Amino acid sequence: MTDYQTMENGVSMGILPKRDAVIVRGRGTRVWDAAGKEYIDCIGGIGTANIGHSHPAVAEAVTRQVNRLTICPDSFYNDVRAELGAALVEAAPAGLDRLFLCNSGTEAVEAALKFARAVTGKTGVIAAQRGFHGRTFGALSATWNPKYRAPFEPLVPGFSHVRYNDPAAMEEAIGEETAAVILEVVQGEGGVRVADGGYLKRVEALCRERGALFIVDEVQTGFGRTGAMFACEHHGIRPDILCLAKAMAGGLPVGAALCGDAVQGVPSMSHGNTFGGSPVICAAGLATLRVLDEEGLVENAREAGGYFREGLAALAHPAVREIRGMGLIIGVELKSRVTPVLRGLMERGVLALPAGNTVLRFLPPLSISTEEIDQVVAATHEALDALGENPSSGRSGPGRGEGNSRDRRRAGRGRTAAREGK
Numbered sequence: 001m002t003d004y005q006t007m008e009n010g011v012s013m014g015i016l017p018k019r020d021a022v023i024v025r026g027r028g029t030r031v032w033d034a035a036g037k038e039y040i041d042c043i044g045g046i047g048t049a050n051i052g053h054s055h056p057a058v059a060e061a062v063t064r065q066v067n068r069l070t071i072c073p074d075s076f077y078n079d080v081r082a083e084l085g086a087a088l089v090e091a092a093p094a095g096l097d098r099l100f101l102c103n104s105g106t107e108a109v110e111a112a113l114k115f116a117r118a119v120t121g122k123t124g125v126i127a128a129q130r131g132f133h134g135r136t137f138g139a140l141s142a143t144w145n146p147k148y149r150a151p152f153e154p155l156v157p158g159f160s161h162v163r164y165n166d167p168a169a170m171e172e173a174i175g176e177e178t179a180a181v182i183l184e185v186v187q188g189e190g191g192v193r194v195a196d197g198g199y200l201k202r203v204e205a206l207c208r209e210r211g212a213l214f215i216v217d218e219v220q221t222g223f224g225r226t227g228a229m230f231a232c233e234h235h236g237i238r239p240d241i242l243c244l245a246k247a248m249a250g251g252l253p254v255g256a257a258l259c260g261d262a263v264q265g266v267p268s269m270s271h272g273n274t275f276g277g278s279p280v281i282c283a284a285g286l287a288t289l290r291v292l293d294e295e296g297l298v299e300n301a302r303e304a305g306g307y308f309r310e311g312l313a314a315l316a317h318p319a320v321r322e323i324r325g326m327g328l329i330i331g332v333e334l335k336s337r338v339t340p341v342l343r344g345l346m347e348r349g350v351l352a353l354p355a356g357n358t359v360l361r362f363l364p365p366l367s368i369s370t371e372e373i374d375q376v377v378a379a380t381h382e383a384l385d386a387l388g389e390n391p392s393s394g395r396s397g398p399g400r401g402e403g404n405s406r407d408r409r410r411a412g413r414g415r416t417a418a419r420e421g422k
Contacts, residue, residue: 192331
């Protein structure tokens with residue numbers, strides 16, 4: 001058998017640490033490694049696999065488009081690009097009726113920052129502590145974590161960070177030279193921290209009053225992840241620019257900046273890229289939007305997310321400090337480092353993410369079932385027990401400590417049976 005780990009290590013820069021598995025296949029909520037081991041995937045391509053891995057609708061759309069036209073520069077019109085643009089505008093919050101297509105979330109944020117400076121004539125950008133917006137120079141300047149920033153300083157001038165969920169701090173920060181405020185509705189990388197709706201509305205109002213653009217970064221929360229098509233819809237806010245990517249094209253690289261009426265006068269030829277709006281990616285995006293609608297995945301994210309969080313809370317594990325989230329972006333803050341728990345989950349056939357040093361993050365495909373959630377919760381219980389803080393030898397029920405917590409979770413859940421019957 002080919003040693004793919006050695007092969008990849010031999011050519012990789014080694015910037016990102018790798019786990020001890022070669023993932024070779026995926027379908028729906030599951031992936032398999034080269035040894036044939038099966039995992040429930042609660043990483044979901046870092047939030048890109050909202051409709052599941054290798055969805056046949058995306059595979060068929062991509063194959064058909066590759067055989068028809070692979071690339072078309074943005075200097076020409078294209079039928080599939082036009083259809084995707086119209087579909088995105090239709091799906092987006094009201095007023096976001098124009099867009100720029102690119103290749104990633106970082107690129108969507110870069111476009112938003114450039115557009116804000118271009119149309120306001122100002123340079124200041126205010127972001128939040130613990131916020132994450134990407135790793136290129138503009139997006140990195142908006143990102144807060146020093147471990148990402150420090151090796152590449154000095155960064156782009158004009159950026160500042162204020163406390164998240166603190167309207168008074170934002171009111172003090174927005175000044176005459178503020179071009180934009182950029183925020184996440186849920187801080188994913190920053191620990192799965194959920195914004196208060198009143199806070200977001202106040203920031204929106206302050207931006208309107210003081211002539212700054214309000215940029216909402218939904219790279220991770222868009223396309224049903226939080227139980228609404230876009231997380232800002234939970235609070236009725238209307239950003240001037242909405243940054244999207246990740247789950248937009250069924251796992252293929254894509255990004256978009258959707259813009260409202262305040263974004264006028266971006267100079268011609270001042271921004272662009274080669275691959276943004278490729279017909280193949282646009283075909284995948286159209287297929288993804290159809291699957292989200294036809295399979296009821298946004299609703300499933302809302303209901304399954306509640307079931308998932310209740311199941312984790314029912315464990316009442318002493319190693320857990322807090323459970324946070326919205327829909328199927330879920331964070332479990334631990335009292336110790338998360339790495340041993342990630343390893344323990346992987347041993348038990350579950351893949352999950354960190355969100356900082358002490359937060360366990362779950363981003364499964366939106367099609368995850370209650371049975372799979374039960375398996376993930378049971379595996380989480382075992383992985384936490386393995387830390388030595390709560391031995392399960394004294395628990396009644398099945399030897400793996402699953403029965404009692406599952407019984408408590410299922411009490412009074414009439415809605416679960418109804419959802420499973422869809």
